[in-house]
C-alpha cells in the first residue's frame with residue numbers, strides 16, 4: 001500500500017524534525033504586511049524577514065507544509081489548470097529552511113536522503129534528474145561527486161535565456177525580495193509519457209516533472225534590480241505535496257492521487273457528471289481548494305485586488321459546472337468533501353465551514369443569473385467569427401454586462417482554439433473608464449494592475465443574519481477593515 005497524501009505530508013515534516021528542524025504551522029494565504037505579494041506563493045514567504053535579517057526566531061532550521069495560491073500575481077498558474085498534469089491554483093508546498101545555518105552541502109544531502117532513503121521515500125535513483133544553476137560548480141560537484149549522480153542526469157540551466165538570473169534556475173519570490181540560484185530535482189515518470197528532460201525542447205511534457213526546488217538564498221533584490229547580498233547565506237526549499245504524492249502513488253498526474261480522486265468523485269456527484277475523465281471535473285476540484293482556503297483566510301469576492309482574483313476563480317468553476325450540466329448551485333457543496341480530504345490541513349477550514357459555504361453560495365447565485373445569457377451571446381459571436389480572434393469589444397461586453405472575467409471568456413475560447421483580442425478589451429475598458437470617470441482599480445482584470453493593501457492578521461468573520469452581510473475583520477493596529485459579501 002502506498003502512502004496517502006496526508007501521510008506523505010507528515011513524513012516530510014517528521015524527516016526534517018529528525019534533522020533538527022522546528023515544525024512551523026502554515027501561514028495564511030494573505031501575506032501578513034507584505035504589499036508586494038498578492039497571495040502566499042511559497043513556503044519562504046512567512047520567513048522573508050528572517051532571511052533579510054530583520055526578524056529573529058528562536059530556531060535556525062524550520063520545516064513547513066505551506067498552503068500556496070498561484071493565481072494572479074507574479075507566479076500565475078490559473079491558465080495551466082486542466083491543461084498540465086502538475087499545476088494547481090492551490091497546492092501545499094513542503095519546505096525546509098536554514099536561516100544562516102546549513103547551506104548547499106546539507107540541503108542537497110537532506111533532499112537525497114529523504115527521496116531515496118530506504119526508510120523514507122525509497123525512490124529509484126535512476127529516475128531522478130537534477131538541474132543546477134549554470135555557473136554553480138559547487139552544487140554540480142555535490143550532486144556528481146558526493147551523491148554520485150552521473151553527468152548525463154545533471155543539467156546546467158542559467159544565463160542562456162537572456163540576462164543573468166532571468167532563467168528558471170534563479171528563484172525569486174516577486175520583483176523584489178530574497179532570491180538566489182537554485183538546484184531542482186525532477187522525476188522521470190517513464191517513456192510511455194511524452195516529454196523531455198529539463199532544458200530540452202520537450203521539457204513541458206508530463207514525463208519529467210519538477211518535484212523539488214532547493215534555493216540558495218543569497219541576495220535581496222531591490223526594485224531597481226540591484227542584488228544586495230543577504231546577511232547570511234541561507235536555504236529555502238519547496239516540494240509540491242501533490243507532485244511527490246503522484247510519484248509515490250505511481251501515477252503521472254497530480255489529479256490521480258488519492259486526494260484528487262476522491263474530490264473529483266464528489267465533484268461528479270454534485271454536478272451529475274458521469275465521465276470521470278472530463279477535464280472540467282479537474283478544474284472544479286482544483287478551484288474549490290483555492291476558493292475555500294482563500295475565503296478561509298479572509299478574502300471575499302469583490303471587484304478589485306485579491307477579492308477579484310477570487311471572484312475570477314469562482315466564476316470559472318461555476319462555468320465548468322454549467323458545462324457539465326449542473327442544474328443547481330453546486331460549488332459550495334464541495335467544501336465538506338474538501339475538508340475530508342485535507343485531513344489536518346483542513347482544520348481551520350472546518351471551523352469556518354459555514355461562512356465559507358455561504359460566501360461561495362452567494363457568489364454562485366449572483367453569477368448564475370447572467371451566466372447562461374452571457375454564454376449564449378458568446379456562442380452566437382463565436383459562430384459568426386471569420387477568423388480565430390474574438391473581438392475585444394465582445395469580451396468587454398461579456399465582462400461589463402454579464403460579469404464574465406476576461407480569463408473566463410478566454411477559457412471558453414481556448415477550448416475552440418480561438419484567441420481573445422486582449423488589447424481591444426483594454427481599449428474598451430479604458431473608454432468606459434473615461435466615460436464613467438471611474439476611480440482607478442475598479443474591476444480591473446489584469447494581474448499587473450492588481451493592487452493589494454497590506455492588512456495585518458485576519459481575525460475572523462462576523463455574520464449578520466438579519467442584514468445578510470458577512471464581514472471580514474482585520475486587526476491593523478487600531479483600525480478594522482470591513483468587507484461585505486454580495
Ligand code: ATP
Nearest residue numbers: 070077086087088091210211212213238239240243
Ligand atoms: P513549474 O516549473 O512546474 O511550473 P515552478 O518552477 O514554477 O514549477 P517553484 O516556484 O520552483 O515551481 O516551486 C517549488 C515547487 O512547488 C515545485 O518544484 C513544485 O513541486 C511545486 N509547485 C509549483 N507550482 C505548483 C503548482 N502550480 N501546483 C502544484 N505544485 C506546484
Ligand code: MG
Nearest residue numbers: 075076077087
Ligand atoms: Mg511554475
Ligand code: MG
Nearest residue numbers: 168184210213
Ligand atoms: Mg520550474
Ligand code: MG
Nearest residue numbers: 168184210213
Ligand atoms: Mg521551480
